[in-house]
Amino acid sequence: MSQSTSFLDEVELLQNILVSHATNGPAYDGDYAALRASLLGRADYAPLVPKFVRTCRDLSQFWQFIKHKFPSYAERRSYIWDEFRPLLERIEGSGVSPADSAVTAAIEKFDGEYVLAAWHKALERKQTDPEGAITMARTLLETVCKHILDERSVAYGESPDLPELYRFTSKALNLAPSQHTEGVFKQILGGCQSVVEGLGALRNKLSDAHGTGKRAVKPVARHAELAVNLSGALALYLLATLDAIGAAQSRR
Known part of the structure; x- marks a missing residue:
């Protein structure tokens, strides 16, 4: 697996962890912290990191953010996917x-x-x-x-x-x-x-x-x-x- 593919996997895993937590799924707080630190350490991608990832240091903070922003699971999933899309497209080389x-x-x-x-x-x-x-x-x-x-x-x-x-x-x-x-x-x-x-x-x-x-x-x-x-x-x-x-x- 190439370095770029590995990084893509990390970002997708981070997205999935947030979707899981926003929809009452299992919590992976330790994994979130490690993936978040890895992502924020990449200066070349920093401008495309969703704002809530930068400001929420753990899943408890993310929960306080997302539960007030959207009432339904579907809205939360769509929001997280939309926020991650520019970053994922950049990693995949699709025009950003x-x-x-x-x-x-x-x-x-x-x-x-x-x-x-x-x-x-x-x-x-x-x-x-x-x-x-x-x-x-x-x-x-x-x-x-x-x-x-x-x-x-x-x-x-x-x-x-x-x-x-x-x-x-x-x-x-x-x-x-x-x-x-x-x-x-x-x-x-x-x-x-x-x-x-x-x-x-x-x-x-x-x-x-x-x-x-x-x-x-x-x-x-x-x-x-x-x-x-x-x-x-x-x-x-x-x-x-x-x-x-x-x-x-x-x-x-």
Whole structure:
């Protein structure tokens, strides 16, 4: 058995132990502690480790978490499987790149549950549901922008479109092209605005957000890959900028 296969087995065993404990099955507290320590020791996979694994040091703590979060066994099983899926797919080499992990880490640091859910859905759908992935790519940026604007106490109205949301956000973070005089920065920041507008247009043309006619163009995996990667890169940039502003203000 190869090292990667052995690690995959460990992660699957950890998942099964948590499912067992969440559904009134046998408890394997010692095994959980050992597997958890092994997993957290792998820095290359750390961003994809479910948050409850990082925070629950033993099964008693996990039980206090899961019993209040979901009342039924079925909900608990589905939740645990969904939370482990990005990590297992990364180990299996099914399309999760180091850049995906960087975005995941930034979102988890921001502690935005809805943002993380949108990102995971976008990743999960890239290969099997390109239309849905493109829709979630746009949803990710919309959600990130709204969370940042809420953090910065900036009003954005009832139903702004994505380009408008991004303009509000870039201005709040001092990323609007008009806020800079250096030509290269204006060009790069203007390019970010163009990417946002392009993602909105791509979503309108190729996603599942609208009804389509007989001659509608169907997106394929490479279209979804482009949309998700672009939205992830912009989300990471925006969240990193917000974090830098917060750190600078705390030093004053």
